[in-house]
Amino acid sequence: MSTHDHSTLTATRPDFAAIAAWIPPGASVLDLGCGDGSLLRYLQGTSKVRGYGVEISDDNIVACIQNQVDVIQGDLESGLSGFESDAFDYVILSQTLQATRHTEPLMQEMLRVGREGIVSFPNFGYWRNRMDILQGNMPVSEVLPYQWYDTPNVHLCTLHDFETFCHDNKMTILDRRVMTGDSEIKLLPNLLGSTAVYRFKRAV
Amino acid sequence: MLPSYELVYETYGTLNSDKSNAVLVCHALSGNHHVAGYYVDDMKNVGWWDTMIGPGKPIDTEKFFVIGLNNLGGCHGSTGPISINPATGKPYGASFPVVTVEDWVESQARLADKLGIAQFAAVLGGSLGGMQALQWSLAYPERVRHVLAIASAPRLTAQNIAFNDVARNAILTDPDFYGGDYYEHGVVPTRGLRLARMLGHITYLSNDAMADKFGRGLRSDKYSYSYDIDFEIESYLRYQGDKFAAYFDANTYLLMTKALDYFDPAREYDDDLNKAFATARANFLVLSFTTDWRFAPERSRAIVKALLHNHLKVSYAEITSTHGHDSFLMQHTHYHNVMSAYFDNIASEFTA
Numbered sequence: 114m115s116t117h118d119h120s121t122l123t124a125t126r127p128d129f130a131a132i133a134a135w136i137p138p139g140a141s142v143l144d145l146g147c148g149d150g151s152l153l154r155y156l157q158g159t160s161k162v163r164g165y166g167v168e169i170s171d172d173n174i175v176a177c178i179q180n181q182v183d184v185i186q187g188d189l190e191s192g193l194s195g196f197e198s199d200a201f202d203y204v205i206l207s208q209t210l211q212a213t214r215h216t217e218p219l220m221q222e223m224l225r226v227g228r229e230g231i232v233s234f235p236n237f238g239y240w241r242n243r244m245d246i247l248q249g250n251m252p253v254s255e256v257l258p259y260q261w262y263d264t265p266n267v268h269l270c271t272l273h274d275f276e277t278f279c280h281d282n283k284m285t286i287l288d289r290r291v292m293t294g295d296s297e298i299k300l301l302p303n304l305l306g307s308t309a310v311y312r313f314k315r316a317v
Numbered sequence: 318m319l320p321s322y323e324l325v326y327e328t329y330g331t332l333n334s335d336k337s338n339a340v341l342v343c344h345a346l347s348g349n350h351h352v353a354g355y356y357v358d359d360m361k362n363v364g365w366w367d368t369m370i371g372p373g374k375p376i377d378t379e380k381f382f383v384i385g386l387n388n389l390g391g392c393h394g395s396t397g398p399i400s401i402n403p404a405t406g407k408p409y410g411a412s413f414p415v416v417t418v419e420d421w422v423e424s425q426a427r428l429a430d431k432l433g434i435a436q437f438a439a440v441l442g443g444s445l446g447g448m449q450a451l452q453w454s455l456a457y458p459e460r461v462r463h464v465l466a467i468a469s470a471p472r473l474t475a476q477n478i479a480f481n482d483v484a485r486n487a488i489l490t491d492p493d494f495y496g497g498d499y500y501e502h503g504v505v506p507t508r509g510l511r512l513a514r515m516l517g518h519i520t521y522l523s524n525d526a527m528a529d530k531f532g533r534g535l536r537s538d539k540y541s542y543s544y545d546i547d548f549e550i551e552s553y554l555r556y557q558g559d560k561f562a563a564y565f566d567a568n569t570y571l572l573m574t575k576a577l578d579y580f581d582p583a584r585e586y587d588d589d590l591n592k593a594f595a596t597a598r599a600n601f602l603v604l605s606f607t608t609d610w611r612f613a614p615e616r617s618r619a620i621v622k623a624l625l626h627n628h629l630k631v632s633y634a635e636i637t638s639t640h641g642h643d644s645f646l647m648q649h650t651h652y653h654n655v656m657s658a659y660f661d662n663i664a665s666e667f668t669a
Binding site for chain 1: 618621630634635651654655661
């Protein structure tokens with residue numbers, strides 16, 4: 114079983130607590146690239162959400178079912194055509210944005226299917242990443258655990274990049290949490306924060 | 318209308334004290350009540366879903382009370398066209414009514430009444446069996462907690478109906494069919510039934526599976542330049558056709574394919590499947606197989622979409638398999654892992 118209790122889970126994934134804080138009880142949630150279903154299981158426990166995950170990997174489908182999380186097998190890169198417009202309160206993409214190829218259409222799809230979108234991603238502008246680059250190496254860290262040759266991450270960005278992207282794509286950012294480990298970063302977030310979580314919606 | 322009918326069924330495992338661990342297995346076109354295990358006096362007669370059902374298997378008969386039945390109109394012991402009509406003393410034959418998936422579910426519910434089962438832990442099936450499981454969620458939403466539709470569809474496509482109609486025509490045009498009353502002529506429409514099965518069998522396999530298993534392999538090392546059997550695939554299909562025609566009833570085959578064609582719960586809701594599932598309350602597991610072109614994954618995804626629309630709990634897995642529609646009957650590690658995980662959850666909801 115890949116079940117975690119809440120305290121160890123939020124220690125390993127501090128973005129989960131930030132996401133949970135935004136989601137009111139009873140909300141409907143679609144978690145894209147949900148892995149073993151940990152986030153949805155956590156949200157079902159904390160917020161009594163009605164949620165489904167979307168996953169491509171066979172092993173994760175089994176893990177989700179074992180975690181008693183409803184999961185739909187599918188490939189995010191081919192869009193969300195299996196989901197109706199405005200079907201969910203929140204569509205979440207946690208620590209997956211940077212690994213998507215068709216990032217721009219997927220972000221649009223999130224706001225077609227959901228009222229609001231939530232994404233979390235590793236901030237490439239974090240000072241340790243900048244130091245690695247300055248020293249001439251691609252960053253490898255707890256948040257970016259891959260070598261350049263085996264990384265699934267194809268679309269890494271900084272906080273600034275993401276905010277520009279939202280502006281250019283007519284998406285309004287509603288809220289932001291920036292963290293390093295489990296402590297929140299308020300000062301110079303694009304430099305001092307290793308992980309960012311955003312909540313956004315369609316600009317009107 | 319039938320004045321009365323009998324259903325033959327088998328059970329596996331033990332019904333628990335509050336009768337909350339019952340699982341109903343619905344069979345497909347050629348299936349029957351013998352879903353698992355074998356008989357002491359007939360050890361070679363292994364149930365058609367023995368890979369899935371039994372002690373320690375995904376549907377664990379040490380936890381669940383599993384029921385397999387032969388559907389009304391079948392030819393394995395339940396009342397069907399081959400049965401004697403008490404009013405005439407002769408087999409029903411052509412006078413046996415066409416039965417539908419809805420009729421089957423109705424008769425299955427009466428069986429459940431007889432067995433004192435108010436609510437099934439799960440109703441499941443593959444293909445036509447999956448349609449019955451879906452119908453359970455619509456007709457008896459309070460009587461089933463989990464519905465598993467495997468390699469199934471919310472209704473057949475035109476292409477799928479076309480295959481069924483060619484199969485039926487093979488039977489209907491066999492000179493030995495006698496309008497369905499062949500029993501009294503002491504013959505069976507073997508040629509038609511055999512052709513129907515050969516055609517069906519092609520559609521249950523994938524192109525790749527056939528290529529892998531037979532390729533262009535020859536029975537001898539040279540062409541015969543005649544219309545005898547040259548290729549292994551011809552030999553295989555004829556063997557399958559002969560085997561099937563020897564034990565299956567042609568009228569039952571007609572009836573089963575027609576039930577497949579007619580099933581369409583959205584029909585009375587302006588073809589809106591979302592509306593059809595509005596009454597459903599069960600939790601669902603929907604499974605499809607990548608190389609199944611007779612009941613393709615997109616047909617299963619249409620079911621999932623309607624369930625999501627109705628805010629029902631559903632999981633969906635698309636199993637990578639080379640065996641086409643027949644995959645649902647096969648041993649397959651990932652498929653069985655998904656089933657085990659799902660049935661473990663069902664088992665955690667009741668106390669032994």
